[in-house]
Amino acid sequence: MDEAAMWQVLDDERAGLADLLGSLTAGQWAHPSLCAGWTVREVAAHLSLGPRIGLGTFLVEIVRARGGFNRLVDGTARREAVRPRDELVAALRAASGSRHLAPGQRLPDAMMDVLVHGQDIALPLGIDRPMPLEAARVSAEHIWHRGFPFHPDRRLRGFRLTATDVSWSAGDGDDVQAPIATLLLLLTGRYAVLPGLTGPGAAALIARSAATH
Structure with a gap:
């Protein structure tokens, strides 16, 4: 974008x-x-x-x-x-x-x-608010590589995240799949979205997150 x-x-x-x-x-x-x-x-x-x-x-x-x-x-x-x-x-x-951004943003x-x-x-x-797919994809890529303040590469180490509705993936390990909006929320520490994860690594990631949060 x-x-x-x-x-x-x-x-x-x-x-x-x-x-x-x-x-x-x-x-x-x-x-x-x-x-x-x-x-x-x-x-x-x-x-x-x-x-x-x-x-x-x-x-x-x-x-x-x-x-x-x-x-x-x-x-x-x-x-x-x-x-x-x-x-x-x-x-x-x-x-x-x-067109004003907060200082440092x-x-x-x-x-x-x-x-x-x-x-x-x-x-x-309980309100359905669709997230623009391309904006969500760009945001996921940005926060994965920036790290601060969520550090998803550390929190989600050992798993590969794969979007099911756009072309995007990150990480290495057991595959965890979800729509890109769900993955963006996961990357930013919103563990309420864990039930929406699928794929071979989903159960392990859910179990690990439950044990640490």
Whole structure:
């Protein structure tokens, strides 16, 4: 994918998620997401903040988080989540069309982030939200080779991941198969998708993941 195509995915996903979030009830906003410790509200807050955060704010937050990336992400989302729901929806909708990236973020990171967090919201609520196949494939390839912050090459060592709906595979070992959207969620540490895995290595990977999480 070229940059224009990735920006279009970001625009479409942000606008679509703003529509989805705007349709949810208060109870659904308070529902646990696939992100450990976050409800739908914290995920929405995180998504709405990234396109708006500037370097000065980022530096203040990284000091507050004592240099910890995960603490920074968690803390900023929780503080942002106190805003009213309609403000969070409006901020996310306004981000559609923005060409601003958070400090240190690259365009493939931003695309992967919105694809995965969209599923973090939709799946626990039983909402079917199809993921664009090519964007998911590019995101899977990106996070596999980048490593940080999920390090899938280490967590999934000993298995070969193969997509069943696009041409993509990674790793070495017993074959584990699933649609690319499921594999992207697995690569980013969403173990709720484990029941959707098939192939010769699926049972072993599920058993290993259950033992360590």
